[in-house]
Amino acid sequence: MTFPCPQIKSRIIPVPEQNERSSPNRMNGDQKQIRKGALMEQKKMTFDIPYIRLGFYAEMLADTRLPASKVSALRGGMGEMLLRQNCVNDRKCDGCMFHQACPVYRTLYTPMDPKPRYVTGQESVGYLLECSDRSEFMRKGDRLVFHLVLFGESIVYFNLYLQAFALLGMSGLGSARTQFRIAEVRNTEGGKIVSGNHVDMGKYRYSLVSDYIKRRKAELGFCDGKYRLTFTAPLAMKYQKEYMNRFYAEALVKGAARRVQMLNYYIGNDADLPEFSRYPVIRSQTVRKESVKRYSHTQGGPVTLRGISGQVFFQDMPEECLNYLIAGELTHMGKCSSFGFGKYYLEQDRFYLQEK
Template sequence: MEQKISFDIPYIRLRFRSEILADTGMPAAKTAALRGGMGEMLLRQNCVMDRKCEDCQFSKACVVGHTFYSYMEKKPAYVTGPESVGYLIECTDNRTKFRRGSCFVFDLVLFGESIVFFNIYLQAFCQLGMTGLGREKARFHIKEVRNTQGELVVKENEVDMSHYRVGKISDYIRDRRKELLGGDGEWWLTFTTPLSMKYQQEYMSCFYSEALVKGAARRVQMLDFYMGTEAAVPELPHYPDIVGQTAAWETVKRYSATKDMHMTLRGIVGAVSFRDMPEECLDYLIAGELTHIGRNTSFGFGKYTISREGKEHRGHE
């Protein structure tokens, strides 16, 4: 029997600081490259069936199935293939040229049961650093990993799990509500990575409030299913009224080692402002800050922030 959506979903955000080992070039779209490279390392280190997933008798226990993908006993009806709902990689560094000794930073966000596989992810990124990232095989060394409080979880080759502090999405919502409801004026959602989402069976070229709220709710629903709860997305009576927006297409090019082909992913970036924010919509949109929304979230898509400080956006209207 389906239950109401629950926000009591465990998560942890970790910041990786990595040092470049030689002068090199790197992809601008590092999130997609890191995700693809991580998947390749997971397969090299853990696959026992020569990557023949369709014939694998160990699928329920597969490490790759529990880390690169997110194994779910049951799924929402709209999920038709393997999903990577248990983790996100975030990297906003678009530089393509690096000198030896310089650093780049990326975040790994883990949800639900993926949290227990941290050392598997860590090993994959360490191996990727030795193998190299992107076309030029840029080699790097993970110097440290910190939690959101700035405490060291990893320093060089030492792991301190006492600083591996797991929170809940409900806690994040509570804290962000206090910040946002303490402000005034219009509400703003600013997309810092492309949003790829359908509305009325067409990919959106501008923002629609109903699509944004429902997209955020579906993302939480998927995490509930991942945690073993068959949650239903509620029908909401009201959605926030849009008073201004800007939207522009942005493309991300990536190489798929699995399909051995180059791919182009597309979505819209920009900002949208609302006159009001119905109480029943706010929690879902706050959760979406953590989970991202829409398609291709495992490649970094659908990341946004909510603010009440919209004056700097008025030129976009």
């Protein structure tokens, strides 16, 4: 049996004519271009990211032994002291009603909303710790120098970081419970912000990553793309879904660009990753595997961090890639950067230039 299809009378509702010039929802050609330009500008990466690199001078209060790699102990100790000083919920972060206002959360991690798609957990891009001193024995009065690099809004939390390291000095660093006092804290230019018990916030001045890039380019000079990149701390980074056991030019450039992108998101600029027309050419490289052991309060036991270090020799360096690799000297690249991983520096490959 078939049923007749009912006839539905359509009703055409006339739309009143609008004057194109007077329509509030219609944009003319100039307005469209302005709108398009604004959207493109919104997604463009910027190097105008505020930062400050602080030098901490910790004076040993007794003869002591320290691990060769000190950043993990400094980072773990700093986190523990921040929790002791500021946590009001018995360290129960899940469901804590004070989560958004928590100073520990805002100093140890980097609130980003929105955030890049590849950021799936809590990232720590607002700060970095660096320490190149690998001596394992220090006498009373010796000074351990380490650096704290702050980016974006993390810059305003200097007092919290300072208090954390001062308390760490009283509590003791590492398994030997090494005690120290913060004798000095210096700014990026070497000016004394802290000297003994005196704090001069007039010397607490931040810079921009873009200014750092300009200065480093002037220092490096023209070398026809012949650069040497040296990792002074292990790099833990994936390339084609596998952790690298050698260096790849594309991975290095994109790794530096991702760090800059995360900092862009941190300062409120949800920028796209740049599309590079070409990448540097690697002439040769040296690679060695490294590992650093640390105790994790979060995981309740020892953790081993692994990566590769060494040198990369370039024979060609596009300008667009050079900017990001120079920025990476400040921002580091790869995973575990808050524990000092991914630190490197660029210089002219003088031996190659002399051979030519």
